[in-house]
Amino acid sequence: MEPCQRYSLFSSLMHWLMAILIIALLIMGWQMGQMPKGPEKFEWMGLHKSLGVLALLLILLRIPGRLFSRVVTAGHTLQDHIARLIHLLLYLMMLAMPISGVVMSWAGGRDTHFFSLLTLSGAREKLPAVAGFAHEIHVTLIYGFAALIVIHIAGFIYHQFIQKHDILHRISLRP
Ligand code: HEM
Ligand code: HEM
16 A cells, blocks of 8 residues: 555545534434424424535535545555445445435425525425335434444554554645
8 A cells, every 4th residue: 555645635625524514414413313393403403404415415526526536545455445345335325324314305295405595395295105214214324324434433543543554644635
């Protein structure tokens, strides 16, 4: 592995923006789950949905940006293969979570507002089976997603501080 290789500025920027956004969405989602039904929960749900749609827009930009930019983790050790698999699964989660959220809301007949900029109207006739399936996916995947993030961060700590490969530098925003 080449420690001096770097991700593009675009990939690095997307990584850190999305990392903050996703951790916020997970914490916020769990908080919402604890709240009693009412106007406060409704407001949080609106913000969760707007930020979730932002995550969807960012990942839809990030994936093509990543496909056309430099590949960094090009090693062939078992550790490199595991890192690549975890990254791939993280990308799948970053797609599946917001898509299942949007489908759940749409099929439940609820509008999705993207802040006050755009509104995706809910289905005119509710589709309870589709909404139920999307809900199941949304609330089940969070455990896999959270576990992958923990593994990813543990891998980072091992690599950076125990093996002493400066991988943070590869995805850093600093020139
Ligand atoms: C929600 C949280 C996060 C997600 C979804 C995430 C996702 C990813 C993905 C998909 C990649 C691969 C990039 C690519 O190949 O295009 C990556 C790389 C990386 N991430 Fe994260 N990440 C998160 C949080 C973090 C945190 C908190 C750290 C460290 C403090 C971190 C450190 C790194 C590093 C160092 C790399 C580069 C690995 C390499 O050079 O092979 N990530 N991350
Ligand atoms: C990366 C993006 C997203 C993440 C990480 C995320 C995470 C979460 C989490 C952790 C929960 C709590 C689940 C529970 O109570 O067990 C939740 C609930 C929810 N999310 Fe998301 N979400 C995302 C995107 C979206 C989007 C785009 C929408 C809709 C436009 C959405 C709509 C909802 C709704 C309606 C609930 C409440 C479900 C219920 O009634 O139990 N989410 N989300």
